[in-house]
Amino acid sequence: MRHNINSDIALTHIITRKRQTLVAALGVTLGVGVYLFMNSLTSGFSSFSRDEMFKNSAHIKIYKDDELSQPLVPSAGSGHITVIVNPQVTTLSKKIINPEQLLSTIKQQPFVVNAISQVSFDAFYNRGKAQISGDCSGVNILDYDAMFKTSKYIVGGSLNRLQGNLNGIIIGSGIAEKLNLGIDDNITVTSSYNVVKVMKIVGIFTTGSSLTDNAKSYMNISTAQQFIKEGPSYVSNIFINIPDPNKSEEYAASLQQLTPYKVEDWKTTNADVLASGKTRDVLMSSIAMSILVVAAFGIYNILSSTIAQKINDIAILKATGFAGRDVIRIFLMEALIMGLIGTLIGLIIGAVLIEIMSNIYMGGPVGYFPIRFEPALFAKSFGLGVFITLCAGYFPARKAARVDPVEIFRK
Amino acid sequence: MEKREVILSTRSLGKYFYDPIKFKVLDNISFNAYKGEFLTLVGKSGSGKSTLLYCLSTMDTSYEGELFIGQERVTGKKVNELAALRNRSIGFIFQFHYLLPEFSCLKNVMIPALKLGKYSYKEVEERAYSKLDVLGIRDQALKPAAKLSGGQQQRVAIARALINDPAIIMCDEPTGNLDSRNTRIVFDIFKQIAHEFGQTIIAVTHDNDFAEASDRTIELADGKIISHDKNFDTYL
Numbered sequence A: 001m002r003h004n005i006n007s008d009i010a011l012t013h014i015i016t017r018k019r020q021t022l023v024a025a026l027g028v029t030l031g032v033g034v035y036l037f038m039n040s041l042t043s044g045f046s047s048f049s050r051d052e053m054f055k056n057s058a059h060i061k062i063y064k065d066d067e068l069s070q071p072l073v074p075s076a077g078s079g080h081i082t083v084i085v086n087p088q089v090t091t092l093s094k095k096i097i098n099p100e101q102l103l104s105t106i107k108q109q110p111f112v113v114n115a116i117s118q119v120s121f122d123a124f125y126n127r128g129k130a131q132i133s134g135d136c137s138g139v140n141i142l143d144y145d146a147m148f149k150t151s152k153y154i155v156g157g158s159l160n161r162l163q164g165n166l167n168g169i170i171i172g173s174g175i176a177e178k179l180n181l182g183i184d185d186n187i188t189v190t191s192s193y194n195v196v197k198v199m200k201i202v203g204i205f206t207t208g209s210s211l212t213d214n215a216k217s218y219m220n221i222s223t224a225q226q227f228i229k230e231g232p233s234y235v236s237n238i239f240i241n242i243p244d245p246n247k248s249e250e251y252a253a254s255l256q257q258l259t260p261y262k263v264e265d266w267k268t269t270n271a272d273v274l275a276s277g278k279t280r281d282v283l284m285s286s287i288a289m290s291i292l293v294v295a296a297f298g299i300y301n302i303l304s305s306t307i308a309q310k311i312n313d314i315a316i317l318k319a320t321g322f323a324g325r326d327v328i329r330i331f332l333m334e335a336l337i338m339g340l341i342g343t344l345i346g347l348i349i350g351a352v353l354i355e356i357m358s359n360i361y362m363g364g365p366v367g368y369f370p371i372r373f374e375p376a377l378f379a380k381s382f383g384l385g386v387f388i389t390l391c392a393g394y395f396p397a398r399k400a401a402r403v404d405p406v407e408i409f410r411k
Numbered sequence B: 001m002e003k004r005e006v007i008l009s010t011r012s013l014g015k016y017f018y019d020p021i022k023f024k025v026l027d028n029i030s031f032n033a034y035k036g037e038f039l040t041l042v043g044k045s046g047s048g049k050s051t052l053l054y055c056l057s058t059m060d061t062s063y064e065g066e067l068f069i070g071q072e073r074v075t076g077k078k079v080n081e082l083a084a085l086r087n088r089s090i091g092f093i094f095q096f097h098y099l100l101p102e103f104s105c106l107k108n109v110m111i112p113a114l115k116l117g118k119y120s121y122k123e124v125e126e127r128a129y130s131k132l133d134v135l136g137i138r139d140q141a142l143k144p145a146a147k148l149s150g151g152q153q154q155r156v157a158i159a160r161a162l163i164n165d166p167a168i169i170m171c172d173e174p175t176g177n178l179d180s181r182n183t184r185i186v187f188d189i190f191k192q193i194a195h196e197f198g199q200t201i202i203a204v205t206h207d208n209d210f211a212e213a214s215d216r217t218i219e220l221a222d223g224k225i226i227s228h229d230k231n232f233d234t235y236l
């Protein structure tokens, strides 16, 4: 291997100036460590809250939206606009017509991972005089489980017992507790259409979210249709899962081509939650980023002072035949070494912080703090740490490359 | 006398300084330097000797006229080409020895050769040892450069200037900081380099004895050559 004199010189500078190297590296360590940690925090939390969302809502849902009354006669020619003063919602029913066919068309789309239909209605759970209001979903429970992993939350009974059991119901643990009911007990369910049925509890679930646990129940589709006095062709929602939830807008758009009903992706449904999440992410990233930038200034400073002190050496090197680009390489290499040392230690520190954080129990539905080792974030922090030190090193290095040896020797 | 090979020549070299006022620091400098010649540049302080040397060295490129090194026209070349040319063909020795303080003497000598990349690391090391040997400081090779006496440091600097066997060695007051004993040593080495190894030496000096004993002396005054000395004619 040919000896590289540039890296030789850079290494010697680094080694003979251990203290400065360490100070510069520690700046980067701090920056990279905090960057990695904070991004892991936000990323862990985002994916946690997204998982929470996907517990009950699919990537994309199709439903019949309310429509406003439209003029029967279109505006005749320009200059005239036909308007309805005080238009009304004209939706008579929320029903999707011919849902079977729509569902099978959707399932034929190559990108659709899973699609199910659901009949939902507002329900009242009664036992004696006690009453709880909530909502009930009529679903094919096994298909539903495939999409929402409901079986994970079952604490009593089983999903299978609902299959084909038109009288069965699975309720949230909050309902069970309040009404003091257990598996195989009877529960009276009333709908707003005044249909009353006594159902048998075949399963109880706990998701950890009291909102769900205190209100939600599942039954078969046909039973739900009876509760709202509708026939077997009535469906209130179609839920669709896609391979990559991040691209839900595109998939929603192409599904919208297939149906006149409203196709809504989860981002639209959860826009408010996502927006506040995004605000939090941006906030955290900018704090982490500014710490990195400060670290970069450390490198810039130390390299600048190295160069100021070594200006005679630089002049000598240039006099003996080192070109400007060699000088740039020497000092960039120094920045890179400082940056690499700092970045690697920073990654270790970040990892330790993540490990500690992931062992902190938050309680409630969250459990342990939702933070994980994400290789992509490690790679990103590494890349950013190195990139930022190279940028910080480039400017002093370029200044060094422009040193005019004649000017130095005249002094 | 037979015609000798020209190693460096200038054609009407001129240079201005603009700060604080415009003035001509070098004026119509034309001369040849020959292979194996020990040439000295003398003149009063401020006469432009250093300025001329920097132009000859290719480090200063803002002059008018032309400069040739070997058969090559150097004027107008790009800075990177000039850097490579210096590395290959020109050795420098300064009044202040300017060694790189965090490297050993040996490494200081080796650096220009490692940059040149013509020899392997081992070979470069051997060559550096033999140069230090010529200068009588082989035993100091592994000491940090900063731990040597002034005379020793200057000899390391000379070894460094010699490492790539450059055709030309340029010095700006190489003995300006040395006592008479060390001046003597340096002088003898220069003589040896020029006459035994056939390399050309162009040295700026204030030391009259030093100039007197060199092969030829060019005297500057106000940026002009006012005399090619005694031996000048023998080269024509």
Ligand SMILES: Nc1ncnc2c1ncn2[C@@H]1O[C@H](COP(=O)(O)OP(=O)(O)OP(=O)(O)O)[C@@H](O)[C@H]1O
Pocket: A410, B017, B018, B019, B020, B025, B043, B044, B045, B046, B047, B048, B049, B050, B051, B052
């Ligand atoms: N960077 C500069 N800007 C303006 N004028 C300069 C600059 N460098 C040198 N000079 C002037 O140019 C003239 C020649 O300077 P130079 O250093 O070449 O003289 P010298 O012969 O080497 O003198 P000395 O024997 O004292 O070293 C002097 O008058 C000096 O003041």
Ligand SMILES: [Mg+2]
Pocket: B049, B050, B051, B172
């Ligand atoms: Mg001078």
